[in-house]
Amino acid sequence: MFRLNKLDPRLKLTWCLFLVLTALVSRSILLNGILLGVILISELLSEKSLRSFKMLSVVLLIIGSQVLVINLIFGREGVLLYSWGILEIYSGFVATAILAFLRIGIISFSAYQFGIHTDPMDMAQMLIHWRIPYRYAMLVPMVARFFPVMIGEYQSICNSQSARGVPNDTVGEKIRNLPASILPLMYRAMRISNDAALSVELRGYGRHASRNFQKKINLHPLEGMTIVCLIIGFGGVLIKTIL
């Protein structure tokens, strides 16, 4: 059965980079539409639902609608359709907005897919395979470990401010309260990082040249061939776009 999280991280990264770079290079709406479809189908085959894309889809719809409005007002491609005072609407705005929408969809979904289906430990091992010292490679799992911790710290600061009766409803109040929420968070972050640094040093972090992992990543020959095919495929797209 096809599972994205079982694949080698190097293959997933190549797939992600192939999608991002192809979306940036190509100006074909058809090709971009196919690539977006492939991302959604691969997610459906692997996870049986598109639930993980729900939040990102809302964000992209908002950004996409902003892009559409800006292109509608300021776009100057195509023929003039309508003119009223300084407002001029050209026919090219639809194609530009569709291409931009497909492009932002591919760029966001491909990277998000790589992020959610790749274990941070696998990413660290991938970096170690690329000769990056493990002291630096292990920072990737640390980001994954500390992210929920810091979110929790921020929420506890917000709760403390609410308990003190600090109003935080209007935009003006939110701006005024920004230093009162961010500066304590910075202070807590420094305290947590000092404690964590001391803890890992006492456990011998960085003492030895290498490090063992419970589960090792191995590139299957078929995955290696897929990486080569993706690189050749991107080369083809690049040549076709230039010519």
Place this chain on the structure above:
Amino acid sequence: MQNEQAIGKKSIFKTDTKSLIGAVVMGIVFVIACQITGQIDNMLPWGKMGMLLINGTVWAFFTGILTLLYKQPGGLIAAEVEALISIMYTPLWPTFIFANGIASIWVSFVAVKCDMTKWSHHILAQGGVCVLGNAIVGVGLVFILGLPVGVAAVSSLITIAVTWPLATLAQKKVYDALMKSGMVK
């Protein structure tokens, strides 16, 4: 700790464990701050037009102060943590990878040449951060979001004009306070 003591005061590098882990944790704070300010900007009229002025100020401030605090590669790590986590909420993340990296390296170069005690040093550091960062994001606005070049250029120029003085002011004040507290040597 030995590395920290061995490296001279004017060195661009600081590779002790405290700096590396500090950069990671502060990078997450950087992400949270950018998320909050992004939401505030989106409620304001300029945010609806795609110009994130408060967010841009906080971005420039954090890029500068974290590089001054943790030097390299800490500054670069914190900046890239923000760029990579931004995958979750913006399609402009490929430009953030370059913008954050170049801005952090710029601050390091300024910090090596200047002792960061005068306003001019902070103006220079933040000038590079704001101009280089927003120029790269401007390229992203054209190539990723497909905005007209004129719109992207005006948006970037307004963002630079607003964020440069505000981020300089914040960086100088916080850096001086950190110096006084002994956290920056």
